[in-house]
Amino acid sequence: MSTLEFDSTYSAITGQHVGGIYIPSVEDDGAFDADGYDVLIDGMPDNLSTGWRALKGYTSQHGYRGCIMHPSETMSDDAIREAVRDAGGDVFAIVAVENGEYGDDYEPDAVGWAVIYRSADACPSAPHAHRHNVYARPEERP
Numbered sequence: 001m002s003t004l005e006f007d008s009t010y011s012a013i014t015g016q017h018v019g020g021i022y023i024p025s026v027e028d029d030g031a032f033d034a035d036g037y038d039v040l041i042d043g044m045p046d047n048l049s050t051g052w053r054a055l056k057g058y059t060s061q062h063g064y065r066g067c068i069m070h071p072s073e074t075m076s077d078d079a080i081r082e083a084v085r086d087a088g089g090d091v092f093a094i095v096a097v098e099n100g101e102y103g104d105d106y107e108p109d110a111v112g113w114a115v116i117y118r119s120a121d122a123c124p125s126a127p128h129a130h131r132h133n134v135y136a137r138p139e140e141r142p
Contacts, residue, residue, distance in 0.1 A: 004077050009093045012084040012117070015077060018091055024052050027098040028068060028111050038066040039097060039114060055083055055115040068097050068112040080115055089117030 004010060009021040024042040039046050039054050046054045046067065054067035058079075061070055069075070075083075084092045096110035 004080065004094055006094050006096060006113070009091055010081075012081045012090050012092055015081055021091060021093075023093045023095065024116070025098065026054065026095045026114055026116060039068065041116065051118045052116045053087065053089070053118065055080075055087060055117065058083060058115075067114045069114060070112050071110070073112075075115075084115065084117045087117060088119060090120035092117040 003015075007023055009018045009023060010016065011018050027040050029038055029040045029045065038056075041052045041054065056067045057065045058075060059065065059069050059073060061073075080092065080094070084090075093116055095114055095116055097112050097114050099111050
C-alpha cells in the first residue's frame with residue numbers, strides 16, 4: 001500500500017515528506033511528440049519547464065510511453081523513488097494531470113496522474129539548495 005499522497009513533495013532518497021516546496025500544475029498538452037513530452041508544467045512544455053520535469057516511460061498503456069499514467073495504473077513507493085533518482089531527481093510529487101483542452105466540451109476532470117521531479121539544488125528547503133526560488137509561482141518570481 002502506498003504511503004505517498006498526491007500534491008505533496010517527497011525526498012527520492014528517504015521517501016520522507018519535504019514541505020514548503022511549490023508544486024506546479026500539470027496538464028495534458030493534447031499532443032504526444034517523439035521525445036515523450038506530452039504535458040505542460042505551469043503552462044510550459046515539460047522539456048522547457050523551470051526546473052520541474054515529468055517521469056516518462058513508466059506507463060503500461062499499449063503503444064504509449066509518455067508522462068501520463070492511466071488512473072488505474074499504480075507504482076510502488078520504492079519504484080517511484082528509484083525512477084526519480086535514475087532520472088536525476090531528488091525531490092518529487094505525484095500530481096493529477098488535468099485535461100488541457102479548453103473548448104466548448106471542456107471536462108475539468110483529471111485524465112491521469114504523473115510523477116514530477118526536480119533536483120535538490122533547485123529547492124531552497126532541501127539541503128545545499130541555493131539556486132532557484134520554488135516557493136513562488138513562476139509569474140511571482142523576481
